[in-house]
Amino acid sequence: MEIREIQGYLYFFFILFLTFVLYGYIVHLYRSEKKGERDYEKYGKMALDDELTSPPVEPLDVNEDAKDKRSGK
Amino acid sequence: MFGWLEKNPFFFAVGVFVVIAFAGLIEIVPDFAQASRPVVGTKPYSVLELAGRQVYIKDSCNACHSQLIRPFKSETDRYGMYSLSGEYAYDRPFLWGSKRTGPDLHRVGNYRTSDWHANHMWDPTSVVPGSIMPAYKHMFTNVTDLETAYAEALTVKKVFNVPYDTDIDGDGKIDVPLGSYEEAKERALKYAMKIAQETKREDLVNMVKEGKIPEIVALIAYLNRLK
Amino acid sequence: MQNPAIEYDYTVAKWFSYLAILFGILGMGVGVLIAFQLAFPELNYIFGQYSLFSRLRPIHTNVVAYGFTLSGIWATWYYIGQRVLKVSLKESPFLNGLAKVHFWLYFITALLAVVSLLFRVTTSKEYAQFEWPLDILVVIIWVIWGIGIFGLIGLRREKTLYISMWYFIATFLGVAMLYLFNNMAVPTYLVTGMGDPLHSVSMYAGSNDALVQWWFGHNAVAFVFTVPIIAMIYYFLPKESGQPVYSYKLSLLSFWGLMFVYLWAGGHHLIYSTVPDWMQTMGSIFSVILILPSWGSALNMLLTMKGEWGQLKDSPLIKFMVLASTFYMLSTLEGPIQSIKSVNALAHFTDWIPGHVHDGTLGWVGFMIIAAIMHMAPRFFKREIYSKKLLEAQFWLQTTGIVLYFSSMWIAGITQGMMWRAVDQYGNLAYSFIDTVTVLHPYYTLRAIGGLMYFIGLFMWAYNFYKTMTAARQIEKEPQFASPMAA
Incomplete structure (x- = not known):
C-alpha cells in the first residue's frame, strides 16, 4: 500500500473516531443533565x-x- | 470520563493537544520523504544565485510575487510549464508566495533578460507602463553579502547533504562547485561580471571590477536561474 | 484567604491594553499606507527604501497579529483569568512578578521585531518572519505565559474552568506547537562561523517547507484570530449584557467542534492528492457536518441576547460584540467556500483573500478587542466611559469602513481572477498581466478609504479611552454588568 493511501485511511478513520467522540459528548452532556448528575x-x-x-x-x-x-x- | 476531563486542567490540556497535534502528524509527516526528492536535472543554487535569493527574501519580493504555476491552461499559457514538487528540493525556505499583486516568477528566467530586469528594478514603469511596483534603487548601490550566502551553502551542504561539489547527473563532472570561500568568491565575481555586462550599466560593471557585487546583480543571477 | 481587602489586580491588564491601542494604531496605520500605495505608487518613496510596499507589508501583518491582537489577548487574559478563577494576582507575588516580566519582555521583543523587519532581517515565511534570536525570545515569552496560566489555575477557588479558560488554554497549546515546528531553522553562523549571525536556513525544503508553513499559517489564524477571541466574547458579552450564555452545553460542544474543524481545515491538501475518490467525498461530507459546531459559538452568542435586543440599541459595546459575532459567521462561511476546489482556482492569489482575512480581522478580532478594552476601562479606572456618542460614532464609521473594504476586495478579486483566465475567440489569453493590475485602481482606492475610516475610528477609540482614564466621572463601585457611560 502506498504511503498516500495509508495516510488517507488513517486520516479518515481518525476523523470518524473523533466524530464519534464528539457526538458521544453531546449524548453525555444531555444525559447527565437529564439524570440530574450535573x-x-x-x-x-x-x-x-x-x-x-x-x-x-x-x-x-x-x-x-x-x-x-x-x-x- | 468527560466530566472528569473538564475538572482536571492538566489532562484537559493533554486532550486538546492530542486533538490538534494529530492532524499535523497525519497530514504532514508522510509527505516528507516523497516531496523532498529533487526532479532530475534540478541542481543546488550557486553562491551568487543564493546571494540573490537572499536579496529576494530581504526585500520580501514574495509579498507580491508567487513562484507556483498551477496546472491550468490559463497559467501554463502565461507563465510556462506548471510547477513540480521536486523543482523546489533546494528551496530553503520555499518562496511560493500567497498573493499575485505582480505576476508569477517561477520561470521568469525563460522570458526576461538581465538588462530587462535592471531597467525594471530601476524604474518599473519605464518597461511596464502602468506598473504599481516601486523601484528598488538601493539594490544598485548595496553590496551583496556573499559571505552569508556562502555560509548558507556550506550549512546546507554539511547539515542537509545538499550535493555541492558532487557529480549529480553522472557525467563525470562536478555540477555545482562550492569549495573554499575564496574559490567561491572568485567564481561568483566572474559570474557577476557577465551579468553586469549584460545589464549594459557602467556603474554595475565598475563595482564588480572593484570586487564588490551590487545586490541587483546577485538578484538577476537568481531570477535568471528560475526556469 | 478570604481577606475582603484583596481586590483583583489589573496592573498588567492595563499595560497590555495600552499596548493594544498603540500597536493597533501603528499596525493599521502602516496598513492604510500600503493600501494607498497600491492605488498611488508614488507613496512608496515617502521614507526612501524604508517605506517600500514589500518592506512594510510584513510589518503591517506582524504588528497587527502579534502586536495588536496578542496585546488584546493578554490584556483580557490578565483580566478574565483572575475573575473566572476567582483568584487575585495580588495573592501570588510570584505570578504577579511573572506577569510583569511577561509584559516587558514582550514589549522589548515586539520593538526588536519591528526594527528587524524594517532593516530587512526576515525569513520570508508569512507570519513567521522573525529570525532565530527573536524566535527564542518568543518561546521564552510563551513559556512565561504558560506558567502564568497554569500557576493561576493551581490557585483557583472555582473548581470548574469557565469556557473562556478552555479557549485560552487551547490558544497557548496551539500556538506553542505551531510556532515551534514552523520556525525550526539552522543558524548558518553557528555551523560555519562566518557571515551574518542573524541568518538562518529553514530545516525544511521546498514543498515540505510549504506544507509546514501552510499547516502553521492556517492554524495560526485559528489560534490567534479565532480561539482567544472566542474566549473574550464568552466572557464579555454575557458580562456586559447581564445574560448568562444561552447554552453552556453548546459552548462546550462548539469548543471541541472547533478543535475538530481546524483539524480538518488543513486537510484540503489531501483533496488534490492521490487518495481514493470515495474518501475525498467523505471528507467533504464530514467537513460539512463538523462545521455546525463551529457556528455553534456564534449562534450561542447571538442567542445569549435573546429577549434583550433592546440592549443592542442602547449600548454601543453590545453593538460591537454582536456585529463581531456576525462577522465571525460571515468569515467562517466565506473560508470554506474559498477552499472549494473550483472556487479556489479562481480566488487563490487574488485580492479576495486579503478581503476575506480583513472581514475576520477588522470585523471580528478588531471589534471584539475594542469592545473588551472599553468594557474593562471603567473597571480599571473606576470611572465612567467618557463618551457614549463617540463610541457610537466610532462603531458606525468603522462598520462602514469594513463594508467598503470587503466589498471592494470581493469585486477586485473576482475581476482579477476572471481576467487572468479570460481567452479571446482563438483561445489566446485576452489580457496581459498589467491589464489585470491597472483595472483594479478604483477598487484599491476604495479599499484604502475603507481602511482609513477604520483607522480614524481607532483614534476615536484611543481618545475615548484616554479621557475615560483621566477625565470621566468617577464611580464608587465596580459596575456588575453594563458599563456606565456618559452620553
Whole structure:
C-alpha cells in the first residue's frame, strides 16, 4: 500500500473516531443533565458573578474537604 | 470520563493537544520523504544565485510575487510549464508566495533578460507602463553579502547533504562547485561580471571590477536561474 | 484567604491594553499606507527604501497579529483569568512578578521585531518572519505565559474552568506547537562561523517547507484570530449584557467542534492528492457536518441576547460584540467556500483573500478587542466611559469602513481572477498581466478609504479611552454588568 493511501485511511478513520467522540459528548452532556448528575448551565454564572468575594459556583475547597473526610482525617 | 476531563486542567490540556497535534502528524509527516526528492536535472543554487535569493527574501519580493504555476491552461499559457514538487528540493525556505499583486516568477528566467530586469528594478514603469511596483534603487548601490550566502551553502551542504561539489547527473563532472570561500568568491565575481555586462550599466560593471557585487546583480543571477 | 481587602489586580491588564491601542494604531496605520500605495505608487518613496510596499507589508501583518491582537489577548487574559478563577494576582507575588516580566519582555521583543523587519532581517515565511534570536525570545515569552496560566489555575477557588479558560488554554497549546515546528531553522553562523549571525536556513525544503508553513499559517489564524477571541466574547458579552450564555452545553460542544474543524481545515491538501475518490467525498461530507459546531459559538452568542435586543440599541459595546459575532459567521462561511476546489482556482492569489482575512480581522478580532478594552476601562479606572456618542460614532464609521473594504476586495478579486483566465475567440489569453493590475485602481482606492475610516475610528477609540482614564466621572463601585457611560 502506498504511503498516500495509508495516510488517507488513517486520516479518515481518525476523523470518524473523533466524530464519534464528539457526538458521544453531546449524548453525555444531555444525559447527565437529564439524570440530574450535573447542571451544566449553572457554570454560565461564573462570568456573571465573578467578584472575589462572591461564592464560587463549585468551590474547590469543599471537594478537598470531602477527600480529607474519606481519607479519615 | 468527560466530566472528569473538564475538572482536571492538566489532562484537559493533554486532550486538546492530542486533538490538534494529530492532524499535523497525519497530514504532514508522510509527505516528507516523497516531496523532498529533487526532479532530475534540478541542481543546488550557486553562491551568487543564493546571494540573490537572499536579496529576494530581504526585500520580501514574495509579498507580491508567487513562484507556483498551477496546472491550468490559463497559467501554463502565461507563465510556462506548471510547477513540480521536486523543482523546489533546494528551496530553503520555499518562496511560493500567497498573493499575485505582480505576476508569477517561477520561470521568469525563460522570458526576461538581465538588462530587462535592471531597467525594471530601476524604474518599473519605464518597461511596464502602468506598473504599481516601486523601484528598488538601493539594490544598485548595496553590496551583496556573499559571505552569508556562502555560509548558507556550506550549512546546507554539511547539515542537509545538499550535493555541492558532487557529480549529480553522472557525467563525470562536478555540477555545482562550492569549495573554499575564496574559490567561491572568485567564481561568483566572474559570474557577476557577465551579468553586469549584460545589464549594459557602467556603474554595475565598475563595482564588480572593484570586487564588490551590487545586490541587483546577485538578484538577476537568481531570477535568471528560475526556469 | 478570604481577606475582603484583596481586590483583583489589573496592573498588567492595563499595560497590555495600552499596548493594544498603540500597536493597533501603528499596525493599521502602516496598513492604510500600503493600501494607498497600491492605488498611488508614488507613496512608496515617502521614507526612501524604508517605506517600500514589500518592506512594510510584513510589518503591517506582524504588528497587527502579534502586536495588536496578542496585546488584546493578554490584556483580557490578565483580566478574565483572575475573575473566572476567582483568584487575585495580588495573592501570588510570584505570578504577579511573572506577569510583569511577561509584559516587558514582550514589549522589548515586539520593538526588536519591528526594527528587524524594517532593516530587512526576515525569513520570508508569512507570519513567521522573525529570525532565530527573536524566535527564542518568543518561546521564552510563551513559556512565561504558560506558567502564568497554569500557576493561576493551581490557585483557583472555582473548581470548574469557565469556557473562556478552555479557549485560552487551547490558544497557548496551539500556538506553542505551531510556532515551534514552523520556525525550526539552522543558524548558518553557528555551523560555519562566518557571515551574518542573524541568518538562518529553514530545516525544511521546498514543498515540505510549504506544507509546514501552510499547516502553521492556517492554524495560526485559528489560534490567534479565532480561539482567544472566542474566549473574550464568552466572557464579555454575557458580562456586559447581564445574560448568562444561552447554552453552556453548546459552548462546550462548539469548543471541541472547533478543535475538530481546524483539524480538518488543513486537510484540503489531501483533496488534490492521490487518495481514493470515495474518501475525498467523505471528507467533504464530514467537513460539512463538523462545521455546525463551529457556528455553534456564534449562534450561542447571538442567542445569549435573546429577549434583550433592546440592549443592542442602547449600548454601543453590545453593538460591537454582536456585529463581531456576525462577522465571525460571515468569515467562517466565506473560508470554506474559498477552499472549494473550483472556487479556489479562481480566488487563490487574488485580492479576495486579503478581503476575506480583513472581514475576520477588522470585523471580528478588531471589534471584539475594542469592545473588551472599553468594557474593562471603567473597571480599571473606576470611572465612567467618557463618551457614549463617540463610541457610537466610532462603531458606525468603522462598520462602514469594513463594508467598503470587503466589498471592494470581493469585486477586485473576482475581476482579477476572471481576467487572468479570460481567452479571446482563438483561445489566446485576452489580457496581459498589467491589464489585470491597472483595472483594479478604483477598487484599491476604495479599499484604502475603507481602511482609513477604520483607522480614524481607532483614534476615536484611543481618545475615548484616554479621557475615560483621566477625565470621566468617577464611580464608587465596580459596575456588575453594563458599563456606565456618559452620553
